[in-house]
Amino acid sequence: MAASNKGIQTIEDVVSHLIKHPADDAYIADLLTSSDYLTLWQINIERNPWQYDDVLLAEVPRKECEEYCRGIVEDDANGPHRYVVNRGAFKGLHHRFSLATFKLFFELYDLLSSEHRQRVTVARRWLEANGLIAPAIERFHVPHTSEWFATLHQWDPVQAAQTKFVVDDAGREDVCSICGDDPADDYRLAKPFRPAGTTGTLRLCDDCLEIRRAMGEPYEKL
Known part of the structure; x- marks a missing residue:
């Protein structure tokens, strides 16, 4: 039983355990849904609503605002965010194993990916509106390349x-x-x-x- 496994400390540990012991799926899924883990993301929205809203962001002191916006946009340019990577991983795990826990993690990272994209979009709009970066050039990949x-x-x-x-x-x-x-x-x-x-x-x-x-x-x- 997962409750007695002191080696489960990280999400990676949960994945490894469930692949070996799928019978523990319902127990772990219940732990997740009954805890605050799946709703922790709401804390940042409540504490920092300005990160998600153009009007509120404009009220932040300029120096602080520029530092924040540059940081999040530059970080986004370095490659796929971990939320996106984890979303894809749990999409594949749920398809392969059909476990409720993997579905919960997929839904969580799907939501977190959207929240992160909103922060990046708002930050980029502020930088563009203030002439600090050039407007983004829209790019896309041609299918099947x-x-x-x-x-x-x-x-x-x-x-x-x-x-x-x-x-x-x-x-x-x-x-x-x-x-x-x-x-x-x-x-x-x-x-x-x-x-x-x-x-x-x-x-x-x-x-x-x-x-x-x-x-x-x-x-x-x-």
Whole structure:
């Protein structure tokens, strides 16, 4: 039983333990939901609401504001945030093992990724509005390129593996990312709907495009 395992100290320990002892899943999931662990992120929003709001951020003393904004934007430019990396990892773990604990961690890091993206967006807008950095050049990865697969694998390793199988099975890259049919065109999610940490692009046939749009995903042609 996990309760008697004093070696469980970190999230990595939890993952390792559950892979070996999946029968403890319900117990650990209950510990998570009954504790404050899954809601700790709310403390930062309550203590530092200015990090998430343009109007409140503008009220922070300029020197302090610039230092904060530069720090978070520069950190974001160094590579995928750990929240994004952990989100992708638990997406894959939940798909493979179907454990409630892994699902809870995935949902937590999915939320944390969105919260982090909001902080970065607000900070960048302040820096741009004050002429301290140039406006960001919007970039995206073309579907089925090596860069596209690498980015998608970090965000959603399950979808990345499924699309890789579809493309390899078709023996060509100009097919639908979902079903492998052709013809297929390149699309990108409308900006307000793009999740943090992924390019938001897919190569879609007409049928899969309509299905995605019906699911509330407004893809626009590149």
